[in-house]
Each structure stands twice: as C-alpha cells, then as structure tokens.
Amino acid sequence: MASTVPxxxxxxxxxxxxxxxxxxxxxxxxxxxxDREAAAAPPRAGARDNAAVAGDDGGVRGEPQPYxxxxxxxxxxxRRRLPDPVRTAAVRAVxxxxxxxxxxxxxxxxxxxxxxxAFPMVISSVISTVVATWGALDVWVTRQVWNQRNGxxxxxxxxxxxxxxxxxxxxRQARAAERTQERIRRRGGAGQLSHS
Numbered sequence: 001m002a003s004t005v006p007x008x009x010x011x012x013x014x015x016x017x018x019x020x021x022x023x024x025x026x027x028x029x030x031x032x033x034x035d036r037e038a039a040a041a042p043p044r045a046g047a048r049d050n051a052a053v054a055g056d057d058g059g060v061r062g063e064p065q066p067y068x069x070x071x072x073x074x075x076x077x078x079r080r081r082l083p084d085p086v087r088t089a090a091v092r093a094v095x096x097x098x099x100x101x102x103x104x105x106x107x108x109x110x111x112x113x114x115x116x117x118a119f120p121m122v123i124s125s126v127i128s129t130v131v132a133t134w135g136a137l138d139v140w141v142t143r144q145v146w147n148q149r150n151g152x153x154x155x156x157x158x159x160x161x162x163x164x165x166x167x168x169x170x171x172r173q174a175r176a177a178e179r180t181q182e183r184i185r186r187r188g189g190a191g192q193l194s195h196s
Contacts, residue, residue, distance in 0.1 A: 089142040093135035100128040 082090065107121035 083143075083146050086139065086143045086146055089135075089139045093132070093139050096128070096132040096135040100125065100132040103128050 081087075103121060103125040107118060107125045110118035110121050
C-alpha cells in the first residue's frame, strides 16, 4: 500500500487506519513526520477514501472524497471590538507616532552625516512629537466620551445590592422598634414592667 515519493531523502506515504482513515502521512526512515509535512504531502493518484457516502435512501451516491484538515480553527475573540470612533483615534495615533519615530531617526542620521537637512528634520521632529502626544491623548479622551455617551449601562453590582438590602433591613427593624415603643407609650405603661 505504500508508494515512494523521491524528494531529497527517501519518504514513504502510508495510509493511516482506524478512525482517522483517509489522512495521508509522510513517514521518514529517520522518524515520524511533522504536521506540516503531513499536510503538504500530495495524495496518490487515484487514491480515494475507503468510506462510502451514504445517500438519503441508504444507498451509495457519488464518489467518496478524501478528508482534508482545515487550515485554521476559529476561536471566539477574547476582547470586544473597540467602538469605531475610538478605533479611528487609535489608528491615527499609531500613524502619528510612527511618522514621528521615522523623522527622529532621519534627523539623527542627518546630524551624524553633517547634512544641511539635519536642522529642518530636528524642528519637524519636535513638532511631530507634540502632535503625536496630542494623538495619544485623543484616544483616551475619545474613549472616555464614548463610554459616557453610550457606554456601560449602570447596573448595581451584587455587593452594592447586598449593602442596600442590609440597610433596608436595618431601617425596617428600627421603624418596627419605634412603632412598638410608640404603642407602649400610648397605652400609658411607658415601657415599665408591672410590679408584683
């Protein structure tokens, strides 16, 4: 069942058996193949998966297809997407900072070379530094403004709810005790026990 593929060193393509049937693997004489080599190995001409594709009526329809491993596996995003205004400000800030760094490097190299361009580049680097600082602050300000306008919906946390619940319970108990004292005063007992 094995055919040889001449490429540098001797490699043999074998078919795996079991549940992963239909996956081609490259087996070297010096050890097992890596995943990359297994994925890059071309299937033999005329090779087909042994498993038949069952139709709706239980019969076999069409030719079976070989199994191909997906190129990537999608994972859910760890963080939520930035709001569009904040994202725009962040991209602008990154561009400004990168231009500033390039200008600073050019100014340094021109100064080392003794070029006439050194002085204008130093002046423009200073101005770009101010603009890049503004860009970085703009990201923060835009994020704060967005959060204030349509950001987090205020919902009490469980801790705040528990504290409020305790305060309400204490107020209820204080009111109940006050009503009891008022009732005793109205009866004229003034809260004294009867003498025996």
